[in-house]
Amino acid sequence: MSVNSYLLRQAGVITRAQAQSAGLSRDAVDRRLATRRWRPLHPRVYLAAGHRLTDEARVRAAVLWAGERAVLSGVAAAWWHGMAERAPLVVGVTVSRRRCPGPRPGVAVRRRELDPADRDERRGVVLTARPLTVLEAAVELGGTGGEFLDRALQRWVRFPAVYAAYCRNLGAHGSATAGKLLVAAADRSASVAERLLARQLRAAGITGWRAGHEAGGFVIDIAFPAARVAIEVDGWAWHMDTERAGRDRRRQNALVRQGWTVLRYTWHDLTGRPRTVLAEILHEVATACAASV
Incomplete structure (x- = not known):
């Protein structure tokens, strides 16, 4: 894939590894940085001149920085799925327990292993599947999480699928809160x-x-x-x-x-x-x- 193809596909974002795989040398990448044709968003992740730092670019940059097997998660994943109106200021990503990326502004990293059933891919980004996304976004949203879960159950996911995702991720951060939300959601009366x-x-x-x-x-x-x-x-x-x-x-x-x-x-x-x-x-x-x- 060419450099321009990467930029078009990724909202103006490109990694050093992608640039070099497209034929640019290390010096050529450095010259683009020195002349501000590209500017760093994260270590080894850049935004090309002429492209705005949109929400899509922010999200893609966070996932690319977190590594090849990183998974977009939480409210950011809900936004990518089209279930949230706006992208969060802090982008959640999940990485393998074997990886220990350092802290980055605007990125929340969680280390855990995901079941294949809880992974999806949309528009070139690997992200949590809708049932787990709904559950984790509801927890992340705090006081408005119940309303989000309720709306999601009306429009995008079925309760058994969300419950199955909850069972696969018992013990994960936020699972206690998720369980309480599911108990409330499961009651079929007022x-x-x-x-x-x-x-x-x-x-x-x-x-x-x-x-x-x-x-x-x-x-x-x-x-x-x-x-x-x-x-x-x-x-x-x-x-x-x-x-x-x-x-x-x-x-x-x-x-x-x-x-x-x-x-x-x-x-x-x-x-x-x-x-x-x-x-x-x-x-x-x-x-x-x-x-x-």
Whole structure:
């Protein structure tokens, strides 16, 4: 492959080894660096003049620097798969335990062996397969990881495949958090989220509510009867089918017609922003009580 072919294929990025395999001598590479036709991104990895340092170039450069068997991982792999809107500032790569690359700004290196089932290749980059990518990205994203996993289960991967990837990687960094996310995702009802909200209300000392309150022929998940404020709690969206979603909308509309204020929250709201949820509930209850005086 020629130098220009490498540059076109790799968003302007090339390694010293690739340049020499294309016929450039060591001195020729050094001259390009001295004249700033190429600039270093990492040791022995360069960006050619005329090419912007795009996210694609950053990601490719990190993987090329990490070595021939490096595997793009985490949120960076999710972005490469088209499952994340933007590339992370720090690019995650996985290398063999036998390798010990030094630290590099903008690159997070993890040393472990990957099962062949957890490897994929797209556009010339070796990366984690979608099921493991979804799981590791969810862990890396922290507070928004559950929402990402939920969206991925709706659109890109199936739960059994993600669970199989989890089992193959038990004991790896982040697997405990991954396990908790999978337990939450596996529950096919909103009951876990409802119990979580009930615990949060009790812990905050909020009173005047009832769980499973009957009103107008419907059962409200959590209700403040005196204020006529209804709290509806949803589980993970990937479990929601069209029929159930339609029933929930009809129930909500009926409650509104009966004079109830309806607030709707998800498991992700309760785990990602619990203080905001409680503040919103208290505000609506206080507003409703004041209006009825």
